[in-house]
Amino acid sequence: xxxxxxxxxxxxxxxxxxxxxxxxLTLFSKLEGFKILVxxxxxxxxxxxxxxxxxxxxxxxxxxxxxxxxxxxTMVYAGLxxxxxxxxxxxxNCNAIGLSxxxxxxxxxxxxxVKDIDYGFAGDVDGVNEGLLSHLLTLGLTPVFCAMxxxxxxxxxxTNADTIASEVAIGLGERYETTLYYCFxxxxxxxxxxxxxxxxxxxxxxxxxxLLEQGIIADGMLPKMANCFHAxxxxxxxxxIGNMAMLTQNEKLYTTITL
Amino acid sequence: xxxxxxxxxxxxxxxxxxxxxxxxLTLFSKLEGFKILVxxxxxxxxxxxxxxxxxxxxxxxxxxxxxxxxxxxTMVYAGLxxxxxxxxxxxxNCNAIGLSxxxxxxxxxxxxxVKDIDYGFAGDVDGVNEGLLSHLLTLGLTPVFCAMxxxxxxxxxxTNADTIASEVAIGLGERYETTLYYCFxxxxxxxxxxxxxxxxxxxxxxxxxxLLEQGIIADGMLPKMANCFHAxxxxxxxxxIGNMAMLTQNEKLYTTITL
Numbered sequence: 344x345x346x347x348x349x350x351x352x353x354x355x356x357x358x359x360x361x362x363x364x365x366x367x368l369t370l371f372s373k374l375e376g377f378k379i380l381v382x383x384x385x386x387x388x389x390x391x392x393x394x395x396x397x398x399x400x401x402x403x404x405x406x407x408x409x410x411x412x413x414x415x416x417t418m419v420y421a422g423l424x425x426x427x428x429x430x431x432x433x434x435x436n437c438n439a440i441g442l443s444x445x446x447x448x449x450x451x452x453x454x455x456x457v458k459d460i461d462y463g464f465a466g467d468v469d470g471v472n473e474g475l476l477s478h479l480l481t482l483g484l485t486p487v488f489c490a491m492x493x494x495x496x497x498x499x500x501x502t503n504a505d506t507i508a509s510e511v512a513i514g515l516g517e518r519y520e521t522t523l524y525y526c527f528x529x530x531x532x533x534x535x536x537x538x539x540x541x542x543x544x545x546x547x548x549x550x551x552x553x554l555l556e557q558g559i560i561a562d563g564m565l566p567k568m569a570n571c572f573h574a575x576x577x578x579x580x581x582x583x584i585g586n587m588a589m590l591t592q593n594e595k596l597y598t599t600i601t602l
Numbered sequence: 603x604x605x606x607x608x609x610x611x612x613x614x615x616x617x618x619x620x621x622x623x624x625x626x627l628t629l630f631s632k633l634e635g636f637k638i639l640v641x642x643x644x645x646x647x648x649x650x651x652x653x654x655x656x657x658x659x660x661x662x663x664x665x666x667x668x669x670x671x672x673x674x675x676t677m678v679y680a681g682l683x684x685x686x687x688x689x690x691x692x693x694x695n696c697n698a699i700g701l702s703x704x705x706x707x708x709x710x711x712x713x714x715x716v717k718d719i720d721y722g723f724a725g726d727v728d729g730v731n732e733g734l735l736s737h738l739l740t741l742g743l744t745p746v747f748c749a750m751x752x753x754x755x756x757x758x759x760x761t762n763a764d765t766i767a768s769e770v771a772i773g774l775g776e777r778y779e780t781t782l783y784y785c786f787x788x789x790x791x792x793x794x795x796x797x798x799x800x801x802x803x804x805x806x807x808x809x810x811x812x813l814l815e816q817g818i819i820a821d822g823m824l825p826k827m828a829n830c831f832h833a834x835x836x837x838x839x840x841x842x843i844g845n846m847a848m849l850t851q852n853e854k855l856y857t858t859i860t861l
Contacts, residue, residue, distance in 0.1 A: 391654070391677070394653075394654045394655065395650070395653045395654055396653065414682060417681050417682050417685050417686070418650070418677035418678060418681040418682045419677060419681065420681070421680070421681040421684070421685045421700075422676050422677040422678065422679070422680040422681020422682065422684075423673060423676050423677045423681065425680070425681075426676050426680045426681075426702050426704060426705075426750070426758055427676070427758070429702070429704045429705055430704040430752045430756050430757065430758050431756045433704055433707055433752060433754055433756070434754065434755050434756035438706060438707055439704075439705070439706075440701075440705045440706045441680075441702070441704075441705050442699075443685050443688070443700070445685060445688045445689040445692055445698075445700075446685075446688055446698070446699045446700050447697060447698075447699045447743055448692055448697055475741065475743075478741055482734065482737055484706055484734075491685070493689045493692060495692060495693065496693050497689050497690045497692070497693035498689065499685055499686070499689050
């Protein structure tokens with residue numbers, strides 16, 4: 344039997360609230376088995392960019408990463424946020440090691456080709472160094488990824504944290520029984536966006552197609568769910584979506600997605 | 603026989619000059635055997651702090667690390683500089699992995715006690731996780747340290763890069779035949795500071811004491827040399843001081859220090 348591996352992604356809302364982050368890191372540090380954390384951190388980057396006189400450019404909710412934005416992102420994602428998380432996990436006896444995709448060549452990517460929109464230094468993932476990640480896990484380390492990759496030619500690239508989480512889960516799917524957790528502010532995938540208790544507890548391929556037809560999965564949930572099924576179709580065992588309480592044994596209110 | 607390990611420290615002058623850094627990284631990537639890089643980067647931190655409206659406070663050439671400065675340092679040392687160096691080394695087929703002392707709990711430190719001066723979040727090193735570093739080297743990785751440590755209780759600390767280099771060299775001295783290289787802008791320890799060709803090619807304990815008496819080792823060179831002998835007295839085989847040309851086979855003009 345393959346050993347189990349949990350890959351958790353937390354977004355800006357958790358990362359940038361000190362009390363929530365602390366609570367999350369305590370839950371995370373207590374999780375048993377092999378685990379990997381992936382964090383975003385877009386809001387703080389926008390804020391620090393502003394202090395430096397650099398305006399964030401967004402198109403359709405996605406960041407346009409010009410050279411100056413890349414500098415800010417490298418400072419905030421790989422520096423400030425990543426090292427704070429690592430130091431806090433160390434304080435909780437979790438032997439964390441912070442990584443960008445350039446470190447140990449863990450995630451290779453290429454600059455997104457320009458079509459309608461030039462996203463600048465945005466990276467689309469080509470592959471994950473699953474051999475090295477597996478070695479690090481075996482050494483008792485917990486990798487903590489920021490949302491950055493590299494192209495192998497010296498260029499750092501900004502890469503969506505959801506994508507990093509799913510690609511890492513896919514890359515390690517052959518060696519591990521992988522569960523992917525997307526932690527966000529909501530309780531899960533909701534039947535009615537205005538009702539936080541209307542969580543759909545289980546989604547599989549058939550119900551996914553129904554939900555799509557009914558228009559229940561829409562807006563920001565569309566790429567998130569596409570990402571989940573991309574992972575499931577490529578060897579990931581299970582995806583869970585919900586708030587951090589899903590990491591506790593007694594919380595039943597979150598969405599589990601399987602094929 | 604123990605395997606050999608080179609630990610190189612580069613300062614701000616190399617880090618912040620794009621052409622020099624590129625040249626250095628090419629030389630470094632070609633070095634054979636196990637190797638570790640340690641980088642400073644104080645000038646860029648000062649510059650970025652200024653852009654954010656944060657003034658650097660220095661006393662006697664040493665940075666006073668208040669909370670805001672620590673933020674800037676974490677962004678610049680662990681983020682911008684470290685990841686740029688790592689990505690550039692990856693482009694040179696050197697499998698670099700960027701680390702602060704918090705990552706993998708590689709360097710534990712404590713906040714410097716307040717005596718005459720409160721240095722703020724400055725860390726004095728307690729120990730190095732030589733077991734993990736040795737594992738990383740065996741995996742074919744090249745650790746790249748920024749000048750940061752942690753206290754194990756969630757606090758990141760600013761730590762002198764020269765000290766990090768010597769402490770890492772000491773920590774690994776039992777397992778490896780360690781050579782410590784301090785790369786800076788001068789050709790080595792000079793007999794006459796105004797004559798860049800007056801390099802003292804070899805210094806040992808006896809000549810060190812003579813040079814101290816004659817006042818030839820003074821000012822900024824005093825703590826640097828004390829650091830070197832501290833390393834040598836604690837298991838480091840050899841220390842070399844000079845500009846990056848000392849990494850080439852044909853350059854003879856640099857200072858070698860042994861006990």
